[in-house]
Amino acid sequence: MNYDIGQPIKHFLLVLGAIIVILPFYSMMSYSFQSQGEIETGKNSKGEKAGFLGTQEKIVDQFCFKSNTPEKEEVNSLMLKMPGKTEREVYNILLKDVTENCLKKPAYMNYTQAFTKAPLLRYLLNGVIVTASIFLLQVVVALPAAYALAKLRFVGREFIFTLVLLCLLIPIHAVALPLYIMLAKLGLTNSYAALIIPWTISVFGIFLMRQFFMTVPDDYIDAGRMDGMSEFSIIWRVMLPTAVPALLAFAIFSVVAHWNDYFWPRVVITGDPDLFTPPLGMRVFKQDTEGDLHGPMMAVAVTIVTPLIVAFLIAQKRFIEGITFSGMK
Amino acid sequence: MSNILVKEIYKSYGNTSVIEDISIEIKSKEFITLVGPSGCGKSTLLRIIAGLEQINSGKIYIDQKDVTFVRPSDRNLAMVFQSYALYPHLTVKENMLTPLKLRDLSSFQRFPLIGKYFAKKKLEKLDILVSETAEILRLKKLLNRKPGQLSGGQRQRAALGRAMVRKPIAFLMDEPLSNLDAALRVHMRSELSELHKKLGITFIYVTHDQAEALTMSNRMAVMMDGRILQLDEPNKIYSEPNCIKVAEFIGSPKINILPATTDKLGYLSIGNFKSNFKTKIKNTKIFIGFRSENIILNKKTNQFNGRVKHIENLGSDYFLHLKVKSLSNKIIIRISQCDFTNIKVDSSIDFSINLEKILFFDVDGVRFNASYHTFQKKIA
Numbered sequence: 092m093n094y095d096i097g098q099p100i101k102h103f104l105l106v107l108g109a110i111i112v113i114l115p116f117y118s119m120m121s122y123s124f125q126s127q128g129e130i131e132t133g134k135n136s137k138g139e140k141a142g143f144l145g146t147q148e149k150i151v152d153q154f155c156f157k158s159n160t161p162e163k164e165e166v167n168s169l170m171l172k173m174p175g176k177t178e179r180e181v182y183n184i185l186l187k188d189v190t191e192n193c194l195k196k197p198a199y200m201n202y203t204q205a206f207t208k209a210p211l212l213r214y215l216l217n218g219v220i221v222t223a224s225i226f227l228l229q230v231v232v233a234l235p236a237a238y239a240l241a242k243l244r245f246v247g248r249e250f251i252f253t254l255v256l257l258c259l260l261i262p263i264h265a266v267a268l269p270l271y272i273m274l275a276k277l278g279l280t281n282s283y284a285a286l287i288i289p290w291t292i293s294v295f296g297i298f299l300m301r302q303f304f305m306t307v308p309d310d311y312i313d314a315g316r317m318d319g320m321s322e323f324s325i326i327w328r329v330m331l332p333t334a335v336p337a338l339l340a341f342a343i344f345s346v347v348a349h350w351n352d353y354f355w356p357r358v359v360i361t362g363d364p365d366l367f368t369p370p371l372g373m374r375v376f377k378q379d380t381e382g383d384l385h386g387p388m389m390a391v392a393v394t395i396v397t398p399l400i401v402a403f404l405i406a407q408k409r410f411i412e413g414i415t416f417s418g419m420k
Numbered sequence: 421m422s423n424i425l426v427k428e429i430y431k432s433y434g435n436t437s438v439i440e441d442i443s444i445e446i447k448s449k450e451f452i453t454l455v456g457p458s459g460c461g462k463s464t465l466l467r468i469i470a471g472l473e474q475i476n477s478g479k480i481y482i483d484q485k486d487v488t489f490v491r492p493s494d495r496n497l498a499m500v501f502q503s504y505a506l507y508p509h510l511t512v513k514e515n516m517l518t519p520l521k522l523r524d525l526s527s528f529q530r531f532p533l534i535g536k537y538f539a540k541k542k543l544e545k546l547d548i549l550v551s552e553t554a555e556i557l558r559l560k561k562l563l564n565r566k567p568g569q570l571s572g573g574q575r576q577r578a579a580l581g582r583a584m585v586r587k588p589i590a591f592l593m594d595e596p597l598s599n600l601d602a603a604l605r606v607h608m609r610s611e612l613s614e615l616h617k618k619l620g621i622t623f624i625y626v627t628h629d630q631a632e633a634l635t636m637s638n639r640m641a642v643m644m645d646g647r648i649l650q651l652d653e654p655n656k657i658y659s660e661p662n663c664i665k666v667a668e669f670i671g672s673p674k675i676n677i678l679p680a681t682t683d684k685l686g687y688l689s690i691g692n693f694k695s696n697f698k699t700k701i702k703n704t705k706i707f708i709g710f711r712s713e714n715i716i717l718n719k720k721t722n723q724f725n726g727r728v729k730h731i732e733n734l735g736s737d738y739f740l741h742l743k744v745k746s747l748s749n750k751i752i753i754r755i756s757q758c759d760f761t762n763i764k765v766d767s768s769i770d771f772s773i774n775l776e777k778i779l780f781f782d783v784d785g786v787r788f789n790a791s792y793h794t795f796q797k798k799i800a
Binding site: 308310311313314316317318319320324328329332333 | 467470471472491492493494497498499501502503504505506507508509518519522523582
């Protein structure tokens with residue numbers, strides 16, 4: 092029997108890699124179910140181990156507690172009904188009531204806080220609007236550009252393509268400041284436009300689609316021309332349908348990058364919280380003086396990530412199927 | 421009717437010239453084949469006629485109209501591509517509708533989703549055109565399939581259908597059969613010929629396969645290095661090629677070309693063999709060519725003796741590759757099944773050349789009439 096020691100080692104390394112990648116997601120999920128105490132110590136107040144789902148021991152919702160703290164008038168009106176008790180005693184009774192009402196399971200608490208304290212639905216909507224607009228505009232720009240670079244013959248084509256490649260090397264952070272100043276001068280900060288416009292020209296998209304179009308046989312284009320299509324019709328009616336797999340790949344890059352982007356929205360959305368994108372939603376629970384509220388913060392994170400994972404699982408199938416050049420030989 | 425005239429066109433990519441001074445007149449309703457080895461410029465010429473390539477100089481006329489700078493679609497020609505180039509995301513029917521829609525509907529009526537509600541009547545008409553064409557090509561059952569679900573031959577017919585629906589004035593075909601398997605290719609040859617007769621439309625057909633050119637066309641143009649070497653009917657090209665290049669390209673197996681000389685009286689000698697065949701030219705070095713079938717076996721008249729080096733069995737015929745001692749070139753002869761008896765590799769074979777059928781070429785490879793016998797009438 093020929094026992095190959097290489098295989099177990101390979102698998103071990105792969106499993107290790109998988110664990111390293113999955114661990115942060117595991118913590119994120121786990122923390123989103125736990126109370127602050129459990130997150131910090133790994134145990135609940137009785138000293139039980141928290142585990143993945145936490146112990147779900149009820150704790151007091153701080154936000155609920157704060158907003159319902161008994162006020163002077165309430166104490167006074169109750170004192171009339173309970174003669175013989177001091178103000179202090181009545182206050183304590185009320186306080187106990189409030190505390191009991193605010194006792195919640197941590198998982199429930201984290202997620203409700205995520206959706207109420209931060210208007211997460213609004214942020215998710217913003218996220219959808221922004222990422223969808225970015226992707227659509229990127230396609231509108233990238234497809235014709237890629238088509239020209241791949242299939243049309245004109246002077247300076249190689250030079251322009253070199254420029255595209257060079258632009259791939261520029262990190263966004265290097266141009267963030269000039270971009271911000273430009274948008275500020277145009278009075279566009281704190282608007283959807285500020286979130287979308289800088290991303291409409293994706294050199295990566297142009298590059299990716301150009302590479303793909305290089306593989307599309309010229310005969311399709313000639314057939315289109317013989318049939319009487321204009322160059323733009325060829326792009327939308329012939330090239331686009333054949334490019335669906337490549338577009339999906341690009342969509343994943345684009346959508347993931349801009350849905351998860353924290354940096355740019357943080358730069359250009361300075362005032363209006365109605366324009367926050369989902370990642371900015373986590374800021375609500377970042378309370379510098381009292382320590383961060385990790386539970387709700389992780390609940391926000393889970394909420395942000397879920398649509399992406401679902402979308403990927405759906406798109407993955409399309410990926411594999413792909414439209415092949417079945418019209419050719 | 422339709423009459424395509426190509427006049428003195430030149431075409432080059434950078435410094436490489438692909439087409440040099442080609443002029444060709446294509447008659448209405450004719451089946452003309454452009455044939456030549458790959459890289460000879462035949463496809464480029466076709467694409468120039470289609471309008472897919474610009475030319476450096478020259479003119480193209482269709483029905484006496486100058487179309488040199490007219491868009492491909494406005495020339496009313498249709499093209500069938502080697503790869504078929506059916507749009508893979510559309511069904512056969514939609515593929516066939518595409519050129520019609522682009523021609524007959526306004527851009528508003530072509531608008532996705534809503535456009536069709538404003539062009540119902542026109543679309544019904546187009547549907548009729550499509551089903552008529554589908555009828556001719558036996559495509560009716562396949563109309564709702566996508567190209568990916570069709571076999572090679574079906575795709576071929578669908579591509580023909582897309583070209584036909586527009587009722588163009590000429591079909592341009594760029595090696596349409598080369599992606600089919602051998603049997604289907606032979607079958608499609610006769611189908612295409614039939615279709616040509618049925619439609620009565622000009623066919624311009626590009627191929628590197630001389631068998632396709634010989635079997636289907638009314639006339640064929642043999643192209644090499646960006647020029648048309650000879651333009652004539654297939655049988656003329658076969659029997660009277662005007663130069664060695666054409667003679668070698670057309671015909672399978674390849675024509676036998678041998679160096680020869682004539683003596684001072686004009687008698688022809690090939691290698692060691694001095695014939696009593698008299699030519700008009702004296703004391704010259706020439707080349708002679710003869711086809712593999714113009715050979716007589718076992719005759720002791722003008723004798724060669726060769727050793728069989730290789731045998732190709734084609735079923736009905738055998739090709740024998742012979743090495744003759746006095747000749748540097750190998751000779752290929754064709755013998756029929758019934759003559760093939762007891763021949764093996766290394767067998768020795770006596771044969772003679774049918775001198776009546778010999779073709780004469782000068783040292784530059786241009787054919788001339790040297791025989792008193794065969795071409796006498798024509799010379800006079």
